[in-house]
Amino acid sequence: MDNNYLKMGPHDVGGEESLPIDTTDSDMTHWEKYANALRIVVSSKRIITLDELRYFTEALGDKYFQIGYFERNCLSLHNICIQKGIYDQELFQKIKSKKISEFDVPIVDLPDVGSINHIHDGKPHSHNVSDFQEDESGDGPPDYYFDTLAIAQIFINQGLITNDDITLKIEQFDNVFPNRGKAVVAKAWHNNLFKEALLKDAKKAISDIGMELETFADIICMPQTNTVHHIVVCTLCSCYPRTLLGMPPSWYKSRSYRSRVVHEPREVLAEFGTIVPESKEIKVHDSNADMRYLILPPRPSNTEDLSEIELSKLVARDYLVGVRLPK
Amino acid sequence: MLELDYRSKAMDTKFKINDEITVDSRSSAGHCRTPAYIRGKKGVIERICGQYPNPEEIALCKKDPQIVTLYRCRFKQMDVWDNYSGKASDTIELEIYEHWLIDA
Numbered sequence: 001m002d003n004n005y006l007k008m009g010p011h012d013v014g015g016e017e018s019l020p021i022d023t024t025d026s027d028m029t030h031w032e033k034y035a036n037a038l039r040i041v042v043s044s045k046r047i048i049t050l051d052e053l054r055y056f057t058e059a060l061g062d063k064y065f066q067i068g069y070f071e072r073n074c075l076s077l078h079n080i081c082i083q084k085g086i087y088d089q090e091l092f093q094k095i096k097s098k099k100i101s102e103f104d105v106p107i108v109d110l111p112d113v114g115s116i117n118h119i120h121d122g123k124p125h126s127h128n129v130s131d132f133q134e135d136e137s138g139d140g141p142p143d144y145y146f147d148t149l150a151i152a153q154i155f156i157n158q159g160l161i162t163n164d165d166i167t168l169k170i171e172q173f174d175n176v177f178p179n180r181g182k183a184v185v186a187k188a189w190h191n192n193l194f195k196e197a198l199l200k201d202a203k204k205a206i207s208d209i210g211m212e213l214e215t216f217a218d219i220i221c222m223p224q225t226n227t228v229h230h231i232v233v234c235t236l237c238s239c240y241p242r243t244l245l246g247m248p249p250s251w252y253k254s255r256s257y258r259s260r261v262v263h264e265p266r267e268v269l270a271e272f273g274t275i276v277p278e279s280k281e282i283k284v285h286d287s288n289a290d291m292r293y294l295i296l297p298p299r300p301s302n303t304e305d306l307s308e309i310e311l312s313k314l315v316a317r318d319y320l321v322g323v324r325l326p327k
Numbered sequence: 328m329l330e331l332d333y334r335s336k337a338m339d340t341k342f343k344i345n346d347e348i349t350v351d352s353r354s355s356a357g358h359c360r361t362p363a364y365i366r367g368k369k370g371v372i373e374r375i376c377g378q379y380p381n382p383e384e385i386a387l388c389k390k391d392p393q394i395v396t397l398y399r400c401r402f403k404q405m406d407v408w409d410n411y412s413g414k415a416s417d418t419i420e421l422e423i424y425e426h427w428l429i430d431a
Contacts, residue, residue: 289422
């Protein structure tokens with residue numbers, strides 16, 4: 001790319017060559033859900049803005065792609081808090097040690113004697129300790145989880161947020177947000193007037209059916225047609241209509257997707273199993289600022305008799321980003 | 328907290344829909360939402376999104392960030408990439424703040 005000298009940092013990847021895309025979406029662990037919820041709560045309460053978080057994430061330099069997405073979020077949040085004087089290192093370490101100690105409990109109380117005698121089948125019977133195995137094993141939560149818990153605890157102690165705020169956000173990301181986009185698309189398939197309203201002004205149409213997205217961003221809905229195929233990316237970070245679609249899938253946040261989809265969309269779509277005929281225009285939307293995008297897939301054939309609820313079960317998240325089409 | 332009608336499109340805007348534009352090819356320091364790959368490229372205004380606080384200033388915790396017009400701009404992929412292998416009609420659209428746009 002001839003514009004390499006203008007690249008702002010490790011995050012500015014649009015147009016780079018990169019690896020094939022891992023199109024599977026890996027599930028989030030609890031600590032990732034917690035870290036995500038904290039970030040959303042903190043930014044929606046404007047304690048720290050999204051652009052501040054982005055700025056500090058971009059400033060991580062080489063570390064940007066050496067650590068994972070949620071680790072980056074956690075580290076940049078911590079760095080902002082230190083810079084803004086929300087807390088100092090001493091307080092942070094003190095609260096973090098306390099959080100670590102809360103996890104320092106044995107998972108199972110294994111007997112500490114050489115053998116255990118008990119009775120079964122009516123007879124005394126003995127076991128060696130080595131006959132038992134821990135129910136759970138592994139390394140325990142990652143250190144970033146303790147960082148995240150400590151940051152959250154300091155915010156809670158300062159009265160800026162509550163634990164319920166975080167719990168509610170986790171719950172919404174698990175059970176509410178991922179279903180909204182599907183319901184909206186099913187309604188558009190079922191109701192032509194709603195479809196027209198959605199394409200004209202998506203944020204208003206969605207609000208008018210009682211779905212409050214609690215977002216500053218505007219929503220733009222683009223319909224897949226016989227002549228145009230739409231696909232969405234955020235090359236600079238991971239902008240995504242989260243309160244409408246839930247968490248972005250892991251591939252959406254990946255370096256390979258963000259680098260490649262802008263300059264070789266047909267190849268990327270093929271990796272998702274979507275072959276776009278040469279006769280179709282591909283329109284890539286780089287969701288790089290204050291708009292968020294919803295792609296309206298075509299209604300599958302032979303669904304004329306289905307109800308809105310039944311239709312919503314045919315909507316897959318991947319359709320709404322434009323990487324796949326209903327069969 | 329910023330309480331603005333971000334979507335207000337009534338304000339005077341420098342560009343209108345279908346105007347030809349070029350994205351400024353200057354470099355930037357700090358946080359900015361104009362990706363490197365689109366700088367210096369020619370396109371047209373697809374729509375006017377409204378008035379938004381300048382993210383470059385929000386990132387620096389400025390209390391009263393400048394309010395700027397945000398546009399969606401359409402570019403032909405052939406005009407963005409030297410060796411674009413897709414169709415001539417393929418396009419890419421991005422959101423660009425007014426202070427990054429110059430007349431074509």
